[in-house]
Amino acid sequence: MKTADPELMRAINRFHVLDTIRRAGAISRVEIGEYTQLSATTISAITGALIEDELITPHHEGDLRSSGTGRGRPRVKLTLNAGAARVVGAKIATNGLAFVVSDFEGQPLAELKLPLRADRLALAVLADLVEDGVRRCVHDAGLTLGEINSVALALPGVIEHGSGRVRSSPIFRDTDVQLTETIGQRLGVPTIAESDANAVALGEHWFGRARDCDDFLVVAVENGLGLAVMHGGQLFRGARELSLDLGQMMLGGQDGSYHRLLDLAGDDAILCGGQGDIRLREAVHLGRPMTHVRRLIEQGNPDLAQAVHRAGEALGIAIANLVGLFAPPRVILAGANLALGPHLLDPLRTSFDRSVTPSLREISEIIIDEAGDELWARGAAAVALGELYGSPWGSTGPALRTMTGLARAGE
Missing domain, CATH: 1.10.10.10 (Winged helix-like DNA-binding domain superfamily/Winged helix DNA-binding domain)
Structure with a gap:
């Protein structure tokens, strides 16, 4: 043995x-x-x-x-000791950037939000924006970059946490983007990448709706469909520390066809119902499409109403599948698409109740958390702090990492 x-x-x-x-x-x-x-x-x-x-x-x-x-x-x-370390968490989303500087206890020292269209930019341009945001937020905290131990970047997509490689993301045109290498070199600070779903899961666990719970799921309905699994207070990651992409789940139709969840409930699937609306195109350009989609539905747009209803039904089935697999006490929904309100959530709940195994219906509580970008950025900071605490878990089981003291973490 x-x-x-x-x-x-x-x-x-x-x-x-x-x-x-x-x-x-x-x-x-x-x-x-x-x-x-x-x-x-x-x-x-x-x-x-x-x-x-x-x-x-x-x-x-x-x-x-x-x-x-x-x-x-x-x-x-x-x-x-709150002053033992200071980290920066950053959320990179299609509708903007959010930053927070945190002390060793996870308490924010400064916050910054930059509402801008961040998706589809060249890597060099996005790196400029992230660098400027980090530097400004650090300055607002009364610190210098030399006093920052690490920076954690949270973004949608499939992220290889250990290497910082972004295999795919709606933020980038290209695949296999070496994000942490590019931004880390600019800042001269150790830099980590994580999926936004994993970051918000840590944010919920440290500061939010799951502070008293070590086992839960987070479904991120924003810039795609992300999934985070928290078990025993630890994030589950796949092989090579890959993040989980719920959008790739396959669902079967009554006619024998199969569809990816992303093609039923992702942003593009919803927005296709309003392609002819000039105001919606402008809302997409400004990074606030779902708020305008809800307004159009309430003004009587049947195509958008049908697209959002279909998205809610598909998400309900997917969450029922997750409950069948993991039986979590809580499933937390977070993300900008919650702005669709009852138009998305009512069919989601109905579909979930119809699809979930009866014996598990009372086991899992679905929580809707419309927390803003600040929680996601604080979650990214928690990712950085977790590394400094020395969490030794890897992907599908314990994986030994080289543990270094905080005094050397910023070198």
Whole structure:
């Protein structure tokens, strides 16, 4: 029987301790043991090293009195050292860019949103915009790039997290774009790429609607159809750390035909119902198409109403399939296409209820989260912080990575 790699186990335990302190805010070593089930010796060794590295800070609160002696020792609570690291999270979407500078606790120090048409730009042009946005947001936080440990970029598509390679994305004309290499060289800061669905899943887990839940799914209905799977507090990634693309799910029709979900519920499938509307073309150009689609539906456009209804039905079937596979307690829907409101969500819920396995209907709660770009950018920052915490999981199982201290992370 193969024994666990001791370095991997130390990395896993270190991550659990740091993440437990982050989630608690202030916590004692005894309480860390209760949450993590690690031994007192292991916790003492890990927290001692973290204090020495100035990643966590001990705080003495009151006394613990020994019975009958009148003597005691201070109660020690551990907290993250907010100034131990600073990261930038960036969301790259077709309708603009959003940035946030975050401290080691995940709290925002500065935020910036640039409403512009970011899709289909040449890589060099987009890199200019991202570089300018990062620099401006860092400046607004009162920092310099030299004080930033890493930058995480979140965008739609199929992203190879480990290498930063964008295999495909509606943002780019080309495939296999080396995004992190290009932007990292400009900034001189370690740069990470992640799918926007995975980023918003971490945003929900750290700051949003899943703070109390370690197992859930996120369906991102924006710039495509992304999927994130959170299990045991960790993101699931495919081979080579690939992100998941829900749009490639195949659905069968009653006539024996098969369709990709993207061709039924993606942006292009919806917008084809309003091709002749000049105002809709302008809304697409400005990056706000679904708000205008809803307005046209409510003004009586039958083609758009039918396209959105069909998209909702297809999404409901897809989510029912996901519930059948994963039985998650929560499925969180997020993204700009939620602006379609009941025109999309009513047929989605009806289709889901009709398609889901009856025994699982009460298991999974569907949550609609219309959080803005700021949460997605904070999720990207959480991706960067997770790397600094030393999360050792790879794609389909544990994969040992080289762990470096924060003091070297920015080198």
